[in-house]
Amino acid sequence: MNRLAEAGKNRPQLLSGNDAVARGVWEADARVAAAYPGTPSTEILESLARYPGIRANWAVNEKVSLEIAIGASVAGSRAFSAMKHVGVNVASDALMSQTLAGVEGGLVIAVADDVGLSSSQNEQDSRYWGRFAHLPILEPCDSQEAYEMAKAAFDLSEQFQVPVLLRVTTRVSHVKSVVTVGERVEHAAKGFEKNPARWVLVPSVAKRRLGDQAVRDRQLAAYAETCDFNRIDEGTDRRVGFVTSGPAYLHLREAFPDAPVFKLGLGYPLPIERIRAFAASVEALIVAEETEPLIEKELRAAGIAAHGKDILPATDELTPNVVGPAVRRFLGEAVETAEPIKADVFPRPPTMCVGCPHLAVYYCLSRLKKQINIAGDIGCYTLGAGHPWNALDTCTCMGGSMGMALGMDLGRGETDKDKGIVAVIGDSTFLHMGMPGLLNIVYEGGNVTVLILDNRATGMTGGQEHPGTGHNLRGDAAPRVDFGKLVEAFGVRPERIRRVDPAEMPILFKTLKEEIATPEPSVIITNRPCTLIDCFCKDTPFRVVEEDCTGCSNCLNVGCPAIQVVRTGVKKMAKGQDVERKWVKIDTAACTGCGLCQSTCGPGAIVRAERVVAGPGAGAAR
Amino acid sequence: MNGETKAITNIMVVGMGGQGVMTASEILAQAALSLGYDVKKTEVAGMAQRGGVVTSHLRFGPKVLSSSIAQGEADILVGFEPAEALRWCGYLRREGVAMVNTLRQPPPVVNMGLYKYPDDPIGQMRAVGVKVFDFDASTIAKDMGEPRLVNTIMLGAIAGFLPFPAETLKEVIVEGFRARKPALAELNARAFEAGRAAAATAATVPA
Ligand SMILES: Cc1ncc(C[n+]2csc(CCOP(=O)(O)OP(=O)(O)O)c2C)c(N)n1
Ligand code: SF4
Ligand code: SF4
Numbered sequence: 001m002n003r004l005a006e007a008g009k010n011r012p013q014l015l016s017g018n019d020a021v022a023r024g025v026w027e028a029d030a031r032v033a034a035a036y037p038g039t040p041s042t043e044i045l046e047s048l049a050r051y052p053g054i055r056a057n058w059a060v061n062e063k064v065s066l067e068i069a070i071g072a073s074v075a076g077s078r079a080f081s082a083m084k085h086v087g088v089n090v091a092s093d094a095l096m097s098q099t100l101a102g103v104e105g106g107l108v109i110a111v112a113d114d115v116g117l118s119s120s121q122n123e124q125d126s127r128y129w130g131r132f133a134h135l136p137i138l139e140p141c142d143s144q145e146a147y148e149m150a151k152a153a154f155d156l157s158e159q160f161q162v163p164v165l166l167r168v169t170t171r172v173s174h175v176k177s178v179v180t181v182g183e184r185v186e187h188a189a190k191g192f193e194k195n196p197a198r199w200v201l202v203p204s205v206a207k208r209r210l211g212d213q214a215v216r217d218r219q220l221a222a223y224a225e226t227c228d229f230n231r232i233d234e235g236t237d238r239r240v241g242f243v244t245s246g247p248a249y250l251h252l253r254e255a256f257p258d259a260p261v262f263k264l265g266l267g268y269p270l271p272i273e274r275i276r277a278f279a280a281s282v283e284a285l286i287v288a289e290e291t292e293p294l295i296e297k298e299l300r301a302a303g304i305a306a307h308g309k310d311i312l313p314a315t316d317e318l319t320p321n322v323v324g325p326a327v328r329r330f331l332g333e334a335v336e337t338a339e340p341i342k343a344d345v346f347p348r349p350p351t352m353c354v355g356c357p358h359l360a361v362y363y364c365l366s367r368l369k370k371q372i373n374i375a376g377d378i379g380c381y382t383l384g385a386g387h388p389w390n391a392l393d394t395c396t397c398m399g400g401s402m403g404m405a406l407g408m409d410l411g412r413g414e415t416d417k418d419k420g421i422v423a424v425i426g427d428s429t430f431l432h433m434g435m436p437g438l439l440n441i442v443y444e445g446g447n448v449t450v451l452i453l454d455n456r457a458t459g460m461t462g463g464q465e466h467p468g469t470g471h472n473l474r475g476d477a478a479p480r481v482d483f484g485k486l487v488e489a490f491g492v493r494p495e496r497i498r499r500v501d502p503a504e505m506p507i508l509f510k511t512l513k514e515e516i517a518t519p520e521p522s523v524i525i526t527n528r529p530c531t532l533i534d535c536f537c538k539d540t541p542f543r544v545v546e547e548d549c550t551g552c553s554n555c556l557n558v559g560c561p562a563i564q565v566v567r568t569g570v571k572k573m574a575k576g577q578d579v580e581r582k583w584v585k586i587d588t589a590a591c592t593g594c595g596l597c598q599s600t601c602g603p604g605a606i607v608r609a610e611r612v613v614a615g616p617g618a619g620a621a622r
Numbered sequence: 623m624n625g626e627t628k629a630i631t632n633i634m635v636v637g638m639g640g641q642g643v644m645t646a647s648e649i650l651a652q653a654a655l656s657l658g659y660d661v662k663k664t665e666v667a668g669m670a671q672r673g674g675v676v677t678s679h680l681r682f683g684p685k686v687l688s689s690s691i692a693q694g695e696a697d698i699l700v701g702f703e704p705a706e707a708l709r710w711c712g713y714l715r716r717e718g719v720a721m722v723n724t725l726r727q728p729p730p731v732v733n734m735g736l737y738k739y740p741d742d743p744i745g746q747m748r749a750v751g752v753k754v755f756d757f758d759a760s761t762i763a764k765d766m767g768e769p770r771l772v773n774t775i776m777l778g779a780i781a782g783f784l785p786f787p788a789e790t791l792k793e794v795i796v797e798g799f800r801a802r803k804p805a806l807a808e809l810n811a812r813a814f815e816a817g818r819a820a821a822a823t824a825a826t827v828p829a
Contacts, residue, residue, distance in 0.1 A: 253687045317690070
């Protein structure tokens with residue numbers, strides 16, 4: 001008996017929105033689920049992988065994950081894919097065409113929007129995809145709805161033979177609330193039926209399917225008018241009525257408990273006639289949507305007078321403290337603005353972990369940064385843009401460093417004539433979207449030094465497996481990509497493929513300088529694991545010998561959070577000038593023993609914290 | 623605490639990545655759920671494991687709508703770090719209390735000298751009228767032989783301010799350990815009591 005499957009059947013339990021989506025998908029008997037990790041969607045697949053009877057797997061990127069799900073659906077299985085908002089950009093090529101062919105087994109795509117931008121490169125609104133790809137969108141406001149809608153989405157998908165988007169936001173994915181779950185309902189896979197007139201999207205087929213799509217659009221619009229996921233909370237104060245969806249609904253209810261609210265559970269297509277009737281029943285209509293003014297514009301286009309972004313912000317969450325004052329001002333009510341307590345506290349930005357293998361890379365890059373331009377990518381190593389390294393010059397999208405580095409090389413201005421171009425990319429990101437870009441660098445003979453940081457994990461999202469780790473999502477052993485062979489097959493000359501242990505910082509530094517000086521494509525692959533993953537093991541930690549520390553603070557440039565300043569002061573140098581000094585200690589309990597800081601310490605004040613028994617591999621003398 | 627008169631209890635747990643903020647708020651949430659409350663609790667938004675700021679909003683009562691606690695509405699602020707408590711103290715309502723572990727954890731940007739750590743974060747909170755209980759939970763934990771006990775100690779410290787019996791919270795913690803790491807159950811029970819005792823004697827100099 002699977003514990004998760006049996007858990008909480010008869011009693012309410014606390015589930016995050018992501019766990020609730022997973023439960024709904026499993027109960028709907030999806031047989032295949034694929035995703036690429038991305039905050040805030042990652043935990044959906046991690047949760048699904050613990051259920052029986054479903055093949056949950058990590059795909060190399062969102063496009064492949066959707067294609068796997070499409071294939072399973074075409075084969076007659078219920079299928080699921082999950083991704084963060086920007087993941088849909090990657091998957092959209094598959095999405096925009098498959099919508100024409102439609103689905104066989106129910107196909108549900110969970111899209112998690114990072115409303116509030118807690119960990120993304122943009123705040124795009126995934127509800128556009130419903131319009132763009134002619135798809136219905138379900139929008140849960142909490143975990144109970146996330147569970148129910150995830151399950152119901154498969155029926156909807158099969159009823160209209162259309163992929164369904166389940167749009168959640170960070171506040172659904174990462175909020176735990178009380179859920180009562182149900183039973184799994186079996187849906188055996190039907191088997192693939194050969195039907196080229198449907199599945200082979202050549203122009204003649206696609207043209208015909210366009211007509212079918214228009215019919216489907218009309219059917220979905222009619223369905224929206226009767227869909228039970230759309231509902232009205234009557235309310236007593238009719239001065240203003242709200243149209244809303246997702247978690248904004250809960251914020252509104254909190255701020256305006258007496259107002260009439262039209263809650264859209266089916267966020268697209270809109271039940272225009274029901275909203276028209278609702279609008280007529282209130283004095284003013286306000287659309288509260290996160291984030292872009294989509295509903296608002298469509299209502300106006302249908303001749304329904306609506307307020308929206310003239311009152312409310314078009315970015316970030318519409319929490320009670322945002323909607324409350326804004327709408328009260330609109331109603332002409334006095335809004336008391338309590339003077340917030342001024343707490344002037346330093347920022348505490350996220351930074352790399354103690355002993356992170358990327359520290360050495362950025363220590364080296366920060367020493368060289370005046371001579372090079374550094375195209376960055378997305379992952380923990382993006383943190384290299386922060387202090388103390390400040391050694392990352394661009395970051396746009398997953399895999400973008402490759403093509404951008406080539407472009408920076410080809411498009412050099414006068415001031416960059418003698419500069420090296422370096423691209424930094426993580427192993428997971430390289431496999432996700434970096435490979436094609438590197439191939440282009442090689443194809444064009446770009447003068448770029450590529451650093452592939454192989455830490456055997458998708459670190460930023462929590463250390464997930466990928467094809468370079470040797471394991472799959474379910475924990476089984478899997479073939480492991482050989483990055484060196486891979487890039488050699490791309491055509492990088494073997495002499496220009498350098499494998500370096502980042503813990504050997506001086507060697508890494510020398511290798512970097514050599515490759516930057518070589519005017520052809522080169523690839524440096526680092527090979528230390530992320531400290532979060534199982535195969536990482538700590539070495540004997542270090543400590544600072546107080547008497548020997550001169551306060552030079554060189555080691556602080558490493559950026560390891562285990563190195564802490566104990567006192568500061570000014571020291572008179574031999575020539576009489578004053579120099580700032582910072583004396584440090586190492587938090588020995590946290591130190592992983594990587595030894596990086598030791599190689600930056602001139603006076604040799606950094607030593608192993610305890611003598612290790614000498615023996616093979618007992619690296620006491622590094 | 624006026625849990626009887628006010629329908630919803632708002633608790634904010636704050637600290638930095640790796641301190642156990644999420645664990646503490648999860649345990650409080652489970653305790654509230656076990657008593658039949660409706661519960662909403664925010665998980666981490668962003669990058670908890672990278673030493674950044676971490677906050678968790680926990681709300682429970684007969685029916686909870688929004689999961690977000692607005693400024694000036696928290697009943698209890700559990701601060702795992704004094705500067706973090708100061709950063710978020712504006713979320714407390716006038717009668718709310720802050721329970722703060724006094725161990726300072728300056729981030730690298732402070733170490734590098736780019737920013738200054740406040741001289742007296744607790745004093746600053748008191749100066750603006752916040753009712754603060756502060757004590758060194760980290761040293762208590764270390765003295766008990768397990769630095770990770772800070773979590774249980776902090777929960778013990780706020781147990782007297784909850785709208786339900788301290789024993790309920792203690793039960794949830796101890797039961798949790800019995801199920802997963804039985805060897806630590808007894809130690810955590812003692813840590814919980816140590817936290818309660820510390821809170822009882824902690825300073826609350828009124829402003
Ligand atoms: C299109 C897209 N998908 C997913 C993400 C989420 N994401 C950000 S970084 C990252 C992977 C980082 O892994 P890796 O490249 O191995 O670097 P590490 O964090 O391990 O240093 C992911 C999945 C994203 N930002 N964009
Ligand atoms: S050896 Fe130095 S750099 Fe490495 S983890 Fe320890 S303190 Fe950090
Ligand atoms: S999670 Fe891994 S890769 Fe990311 S900062 Fe920490 S050690 Fe480095």
